[in-house]
Amino acid sequence: MELKNFIASGDIYDVYESDGMAVKVYKDEKYKEKCLYAALTHARCETSLKFSDLKIPVLHEVSLIDGKWAISMDWIEGKTLGQLIDEDPDRADMYIDKLVDIQCEIHDQYMPLLSKLKDKLARQIKSLGQIDEIKKYELLTRLDSMPKHIKLCHNNFDPDCVILNDEGTFVLNWGSARQGNASADAAKTYLLLSLKRPALADKYLDKYCTATGTSMHYVQQWLPIVAAAQLDKGIEEQKDLLMRWLDVVDWQ
Numbered sequence: 001m002e003l004k005n006f007i008a009s010g011d012i013y014d015v016y017e018s019d020g021m022a023v024k025v026y027k028d029e030k031y032k033e034k035c036l037y038a039a040l041t042h043a044r045c046e047t048s049l050k051f052s053d054l055k056i057p058v059l060h061e062v063s064l065i066d067g068k069w070a071i072s073m074d075w076i077e078g079k080t081l082g083q084l085i086d087e088d089p090d091r092a093d094m095y096i097d098k099l100v101d102i103q104c105e106i107h108d109q110y111m112p113l114l115s116k117l118k119d120k121l122a123r124q125i126k127s128l129g130q131i132d133e134i135k136k137y138e139l140l141t142r143l144d145s146m147p148k149h150i151k152l153c154h155n156n157f158d159p160d161c162v163i164l165n166d167e168g169t170f171v172l173n174w175g176s177a178r179q180g181n182a183s184a185d186a187a188k189t190y191l192l193l194s195l196k197r198p199a200l201a202d203k204y205l206d207k208y209c210t211a212t213g214t215s216m217h218y219v220q221q222w223l224p225i226v227a228a229a230q231l232d233k234g235i236e237e238q239k240d241l242l243m244r245w246l247d248v249v250d251w252q
Contacts, residue, residue, distance in 0.1 A: 003065065011233050017075050022057065025070045035069035036062065038175030042073070044113055045174045048152065054105055055170045076172065078165030085159055085197070096200060099159055100207045102169060103189065107182040107212075109152035117153050117180025118143060124229040130239070131228070135246060139228050146181060146222065153178050153185035158192040183214055187222035191230060191245075195238055 003025065005017040012031055016023045026035045039062045046056050057074040064070070079087075085095050125139050154161070155176040163170040186208050193201040209216045227245035230238065 011235065020075050021060065021072045022075045023065075023070055023072050025065055025068050027068070029067060029069070032069050034175075035071060039071050041114065041177050042071070042174045044111070045152070045177050048109055048111060052105060052109065053168070054102065055168050056174060057170065057172065071175075076163050076165070076170045078163040078170070080160050081162040081164065082159035082197075084164070085200070092200060093203070095159065096204050096207055098164075099162065099189075099204065100211050102162060102171065103154070103157055103186070103208070104211060106154055106157070106171070107151045107185065110150050111152040111177075111179040112150050114152070114177060114179040116148075117155060117178035117184055118146070118148065120155075120176075120178055121184070121225055121229045124232040125225070128228065128231055130231055130243070131246065139225055139246070142221070143225050146184070146225075149181045150179045151182045151185075153180045153182065153188075155180075155185060155188060156192070157185065157189050158196065160196075181222075182212070183219045184222045184226065186212075186214070186219050188226045188230075190219070191223065191226050195241065 003016040007015040013024045013026045059073045061072040161173050227242045
């Protein structure tokens, strides 16, 4: 396959558009396992969500491109919710309402075949070199005490993952999806908004908790955990904020 149009670069893969396909090319051959597992996860979500009003790009192929592992799926035309918010901030409230509605529909799905979100969070925290063993123990103890659920959690959900077009609502980037606690997923969305669009983070959390009848304090209890897991990505410009969140023992 010829890679034609470079679209974006992530922490472990680059995205191209080529002949109507979105192609994620993993940057190093050592990411073979991540590529194959992301494809399996996407396929399981695709199967489950076919009975939902939400749409997900169809995965077509896992391949090697110039020695690097790649996943090819439908290219979805349209603007993301993130683009719509940036272009028309006066309508941000409406778009955040839409984001919450979509996330609630995702959480309505049960995914017992997916790996557990708690297990992934624990692995990420244990792997950290930036924090000491006492802090790891505190975070892992908190994680272990949180209720265990099997709801579908996107685990990377923010306005840039949602495309609206004439065919409906498409949700992208399912490679990190897991089964778990919906409030952990909401905490991750709050974290991503705090990093990318901080003016919208509190607005989102208030709307999510109101829509779901969830205690804001309960979602906030997940924040040090998801912040620690995000540290595992090694994104230097995020480090200061994430490290500050680890030291918050009890959110108000």
